[in-house]
Amino acid sequence: MEMQEKAQILDAEGIRRALTRIAHEILERSKGTRQLVLIGIRRRGVPLAQRIAGIIREIEGTSVPLGVLDITLYRDDLSKLAYNPVIRKTDVPFSLNDKKVILVDDVIFTGRTVRAALDALMDLGRPQLVQLAVLVDRGHRELPIRPDFVGKNVPTSHREVIAVQMLEIDGKDQVVIMEPGE
């Protein structure tokens, strides 16, 4: 079924403001950048994490380490999919032991991606704490998982899709809600 755009939820400016607020909240809650690391979940969590890191650099004048997590090997639905998804590289070139890890993803929905990401993280080390930042929370959780930092809460129906588009990947910054066409 063809999906069509229903409404724009955030434009480029809206995304920028949301990420700026999230960056401030992260710094406030962690009391600075000590032991702080950002880990973006592929794919669109990666540019989001890069941007949050950029805003933190502007505010605090220090760079926080940035990692990339591919969660494919930890998915719980691999045996249900008709094809196997392409695996890309996990790139966390620093130790996670005793770090404050902020996981970054574009949308939180069922919570299963975050569950997989937590398992993947624990295989890499033992962080002091893990928190979750997302651009959009669309509800419908299937696991006891909640985000710590949210750009925007968007009530959705199950049949709708939230499409986050990033300049680096899609050539444009915006978040739109899509629904099945007639």
Place this chain on the structure above:
Amino acid sequence: MNQFGHKDLLGLQELRPDEINLILDTAEPMKEVLGREIKKVPTLRGRVIVTLFYEASTRTRTSFELAAKYMGADTVSISVATSSVQKGESLGDTARTIEVMGADAIIIRHSATGAPHLLAKLLNARVINAGDGSHEHPTQALLDLFTIREKKGGIAGLKVAILGDVAHSRVARSNIWGLTKLGAEVRLVGPPTLIPPEIEQLGVSVFHDWRRGLKDVDVINVLRIQLERQQRGLFPSIREYTRLFGLDEDKLQAARPDVLVLHPGPVNRGVEISPGVQDGSHSAINEQVTNGVAVRMALLYLLLSGGEQSDLSA
């Protein structure tokens, strides 16, 4: 069907270039997993993988077993010497019994060409060829391709020499398929008795003089000289073979200055390759072993994840 599009891996002859590249691309993130302190992912949890080897092997079998374990699968290895094969059980019956016990994949090495193909037709389980006679050894060629790609940045346009006993080598045959499909120029270098006639039809060139064969090559893949075949008079003496075709520092001078040297192992030290070259800066022989585990993890992922499995049993 998964993107890989095959139930089994029987040889590189059957694969398209994009399928070979998919395996190599998937092996890259697997290599990252191998670099971790805890080398274990849960991807193939609950899957059972059996290695059934009718011929001797250390590295291939160990490599497959480690790959399966790192991916979270359970493994069982069957040694023919202590199995019911000794009581006269046929290959097909042995394999069917293993499948009934719940194997999702069977990795087979056999001295007969086509043994894996026979099992593939017989079984629902995935079948991986770990070497059949002198026909194919696809995972060895895949790890060679992966190592070349990693070191040289690509395969297309490279001049690759395969040096030594091509006639009896399944590694050579799989390499020829893989390399030519990915656009390399392949040269076979060795004495006439060890290079099969008419092999040029596979799109390779043949050299009996190392000076011409190794000139300006980017990669030299040195084959093991099968000492057990020396009695058949295919070459006069090991010493003479080493003088004429053993890769040493002198012969290396003919190749490009940044030449990459590979050997599938096990090495006859000082016979087909001098210790200086084997342990020297051009050699990637030890890395080949690591890359072999990564490539086999990628292959197990591509063959065993995805929903087709349950469709078959339904």
